[in-house]
Amino acid sequence: MVKKRLYQALGVTAALVAGGFLYSAVLGGTSVEEADFAEAQSTMQEGTLVVKGTGNVSVEPDLAQLRLGVEATDTSADAAQNQVSERMNAVREQLSAYDIPDENIETASFGVHTDHSQEGEEQFRARHILSVEYSDMEKVGELLDDAAAAGANQIQQTRFTLEDESKAEQQALQQAIENTAAKAEAMAESAGKSSGDVLQIAESGTQMDLPSREYAQEEAADSAGNDGTSIEAGQVEVIQEVDVVYQLN
Numbered sequence: 001m002v003k004k005r006l007y008q009a010l011g012v013t014a015a016l017v018a019g020g021f022l023y024s025a026v027l028g029g030t031s032v033e034e035a036d037f038a039e040a041q042s043t044m045q046e047g048t049l050v051v052k053g054t055g056n057v058s059v060e061p062d063l064a065q066l067r068l069g070v071e072a073t074d075t076s077a078d079a080a081q082n083q084v085s086e087r088m089n090a091v092r093e094q095l096s097a098y099d100i101p102d103e104n105i106e107t108a109s110f111g112v113h114t115d116h117s118q119e120g121e122e123q124f125r126a127r128h129i130l131s132v133e134y135s136d137m138e139k140v141g142e143l144l145d146d147a148a149a150a151g152a153n154q155i156q157q158t159r160f161t162l163e164d165e166s167k168a169e170q171q172a173l174q175q176a177i178e179n180t181a182a183k184a185e186a187m188a189e190s191a192g193k194s195s196g197d198v199l200q201i202a203e204s205g206t207q208m209d210l211p212s213r214e215y216a217q218e219e220a221a222d223s224a225g226n227d228g229t230s231i232e233a234g235q236v237e238v239i240q241e242v243d244v245v246y247q248l249n
Contacts, residue, residue, distance in 0.1 A: 049195055049246040051184045055175030058235040059168045061160035061211070064140045067108055068147050068155045069129035077112045080126035087151030088128050094150040095132065098143055104133040129154060135163065141229035144215050159212045160233040169206050172240035177201065180244040188248060196247030204241035211235065 070091065072083035095105065108131040115123040134143060137160075144155055162168060184195035211234030 047248045048199060049184050049187055049248050051180040051187065051244050051246060053176040053178075053180035053183070053242050053244060055172035055177075055179065055240045055242075057168050057172040057175065057238045059162060059238065060137075061162060061233045061236045062135060062137065063161050063163045064134045064137065064233070065159045065161060066132040066134060066140075066144070066155075067129055067157065068132065068144070068152045069108075069127065070151055071125065071127045071154050073115055073123050073125045075121055075123060077124040077126070080124045081112050084126040084128050087153075090150040091130075091147055091152045094146050095130075095143075097146070098134065098136075098139070100132060100134060106131045127154065129156070137233055140233070141231040144231070145228045148215075155215045157212050157214055158231065159210050160236065161208075161210050162236055165206075165208065165236075165238065168236070168238040169240065172206070172238045173203065173242065176240045176242045177244060180242070180246075184244070184246045188246075191248075194249045196249045198244060199247055200245040202243045204243065207239040207241075209237035209239070 068091070070084045070087040072080045072087070074080035074083065092105075107128065109127060109129045112124055112126040115125040134140060140158065144158070148155060181195075188195040213231050213233070215229070215231070
């Protein structure tokens with residue numbers, strides 16, 4: 001029933017748009033267009049119901065976004081940078097064993113800075129952090145263990161998301177629209193009326209709640225002789241909100 005009303009609403013909208021263009025072409029002038037728009041708004045508000053709907057879909061993530069790298073401190077900037085480069089080469093070599101495409105590995109931050117937190121002799125801190133996208137959810141913990149063993153001493157929060165969120169967005173949007181039908185009928189009945197055709201649908205935007213996990217290197221060390229670190233990704237939550245205008249009969 002909602003789909004039928006939606007098709008009718010699209011037809012009404014097309015007719016109104018076409019009529020508006022014709023009227024503007026005949027009379028012309030910005031003031032006439034503004035007057036038509038104000039009149040259309042006024043007409044829309046009379047004898048209608050505006051209902052807000054929310055759709056919520058939970059989906060298993062299929063993409064991990066990792067941030068990992070190397071940091072080193074030394075009294076020489078060159079020495080600190082050399083340490084980082086050497087260890088980073090080992091980390092990159094380890095990542096290559098997981099068949100990660102080159103375009104999925106990018107430098108997130110890189111540089112050498114004076115370390116003001118150290119007292120006494122001047123120290124320099126070098127850092128190279130990579131942003132990595134990895135799609136094998138079952139091996140995320142294993143990858144992080146191997147990166148740490150290769151020399152990655154900076155493993156930041158891992159976030160889980162979707163390679164293509166469009167399907168989940170559409171499901172949440174459809175759910176949101178469908179959820180307005182019962183609300184509209186209840187609101188209309190309380191006023192002694194009934195809800196009619198869908199006249200307008202406005203989307204409020206998509207909200208995605210992405211799960212994230214911290215990697216504890218101490219736990220990884222404890223599990224080195226076992227099966228390695230296991231990271232539970234959780235669920236990606238996709239939320240859509242809409243405002244639907246119904247005819248009030």
